[in-house]
Amino acid sequence: MSERTEEAGHQGLASALMGKGALTSDWLPAYNAVPRHLFIPDMIWPGRAGMNRQDDRVIRGEDPETWWQAVYRDAPITTQWDDGTYSGPGKGKIPTSSNSMPTMVFSMLDALNVQDGHRVLEIGTGTGWNAALLSSRLGAGNVVTIEVDENSARDARTRLESAGYEPLTIVGDGAEGYADGAPYDRVIATASIGRVPREWIAQTKPGGLIVAPWGPTYGGEAVVRLAVADVGTASGPFLGSSAFMRLRDQRTQRKHVREYLRGRAWPADGRRSMTSISPESVGDWPVMFAIGVQVPEAFPWAETYDDGSYTLWLRDTAVTSWATADYVPGREEFEVYQSGPRNLWDEVASAYRWWEEQERPGFERFGLTVGPSGERVWLDSPDHTVPVLGGRGRTS
Numbered sequence: 001m002s003e004r005t006e007e008a009g010h011q012g013l014a015s016a017l018m019g020k021g022a023l024t025s026d027w028l029p030a031y032n033a034v035p036r037h038l039f040i041p042d043m044i045w046p047g048r049a050g051m052n053r054q055d056d057r058v059i060r061g062e063d064p065e066t067w068w069q070a071v072y073r074d075a076p077i078t079t080q081w082d083d084g085t086y087s088g089p090g091k092g093k094i095p096t097s098s099n100s101m102p103t104m105v106f107s108m109l110d111a112l113n114v115q116d117g118h119r120v121l122e123i124g125t126g127t128g129w130n131a132a133l134l135s136s137r138l139g140a141g142n143v144v145t146i147e148v149d150e151n152s153a154r155d156a157r158t159r160l161e162s163a164g165y166e167p168l169t170i171v172g173d174g175a176e177g178y179a180d181g182a183p184y185d186r187v188i189a190t191a192s193i194g195r196v197p198r199e200w201i202a203q204t205k206p207g208g209l210i211v212a213p214w215g216p217t218y219g220g221e222a223v224v225r226l227a228v229a230d231v232g233t234a235s236g237p238f239l240g241s242s243a244f245m246r247l248r249d250q251r252t253q254r255k256h257v258r259e260y261l262r263g264r265a266w267p268a269d270g271r272r273s274m275t276s277i278s279p280e281s282v283g284d285w286p287v288m289f290a291i292g293v294q295v296p297e298a299f300p301w302a303e304t305y306d307d308g309s310y311t312l313w314l315r316d317t318a319v320t321s322w323a324t325a326d327y328v329p330g331r332e333e334f335e336v337y338q339s340g341p342r343n344l345w346d347e348v349a350s351a352y353r354w355w356e357e358q359e360r361p362g363f364e365r366f367g368l369t370v371g372p373s374g375e376r377v378w379l380d381s382p383d384h385t386v387p388v389l390g391g392r393g394r395t396s
């Protein structure tokens with residue numbers, strides 16, 4: 001690609017991001033100082049905007065055209081699968097590192113509301129682009145970035161140095177923060193969480209902000225902005241939908257359906273009932289979020305069939321309970337089986353009804369409060385806590 005086309009790609013993406021309101025004028029100098037392509041490795045799996053799907057592997061030297069197109073498209077780029085154990089031509093099981101979607105990068109930086117002289121801690125160095133943007137804006141001496149994966153951290157450090165930035169790059173578990181560099185004015189996480197590590201709050205100055213993608217085990221996720229009020233407490237609203245890879249130590253271990261059936265054929269000892277709530281109505285990202293907050297430590301999976309029908313499986317992380325709800329197109333009643341101490345479909349149905357009664361709130365109506373005794377999600381105001389059903393619960 002010629003320098004002119006490269007420049008056109010860089011400017012074209014800037015216009016697209018400004019048009020969406022993601023790239024604000026105060027971040028434009030940093031965007032221009034730190035071109036995205038400097039932080040994209042030669043081997044990538046281009047993503048699609050708004051979808052958790054990746055194309056097959058692209059190697060820069062073999063297909064420069066496709067590589068450059070991916071770099072200057074507003075979409076995430078997967079850079080690692082399965083903690084680095086897969087690098088074949090197709091795709092691995094789970095994407096474990098990426099250069100995030102530019103709209104998301106700049107929306108989160110905007111939400112961070114940094115001021116000159118602020119000290120920032122970033123969790124999830126990844127390719128190093130975000131750390132470079134922060135370094136350009138605030139000075140590398142004010143930026144600490146932590147990456148759990150040694151190879152990713154090493155490559156990011158090399159790219160940062162070549163681009164002229166030397167923020168403190170730590171290899172370690174970001175859940176612990178980095179106490180030696182504290183206190184911070186701002187903490188930004190670019191890996192998602194289901195629990196806010198208390199260290200982040202402890203290492204942030206009172207009045208400081210934490211911006212992080214937060215989502216329940218069930219699914220549904222949004223960026224939350226927490227204002228740190230005092231030692232150990234933080235609270236604030238969700239800002240909008242996101243879909244990040246999970247912080248390594250907060251990943252859910254999912255046992256196979258076999259382990260729930262304990263050697264028996266489905267429906268085993270399942271209790272049969274019928275429901276008028278369609279499995280179709282509980283599968284969108286915002287409703288999954290609302291359900292997940294109320295139904296802790298459980299997760300869905302759809303077993304699909306050729307005729308358009310499917311079985312929605314629900315399982316708990318403790319491996320004590322499962323449920324199935326069979327979706328058949330055109331039906332108004334759906335067959336349900338539930339087994340174990342938790343009635344997982346009943347919990348999901350009740351959580352769905354609550355969401356309907358609240359007039360189907362989107363992410364922006366929710367907020368999160370974290371205190372020494374736990375965390376709770378609220379709707380519209382901190383005193384309106386979202387109820388928590390079954391499981392071990394997450395409220396204080």
Ligand SMILES: C[S@@+](CC[C@H](N)C(=O)[O-])C[C@H]1O[C@@H](n2cnc3c(N)ncnc32)[C@H](O)[C@@H]1O
Pocket residue numbers: 096097098099100123124125126127128129130131146147148149152172173174175190191244245246247248249
């Ligand atoms: C979406 S990528 C980060 C994108 C990055 N900010 C950039 O600009 O390219 C998420 C990163 O978080 C890292 N990560 C996951 N768990 C972590 C942990 N416990 N501590 C630090 N980093 C972690 C992953 O290895 C991955 O590189």
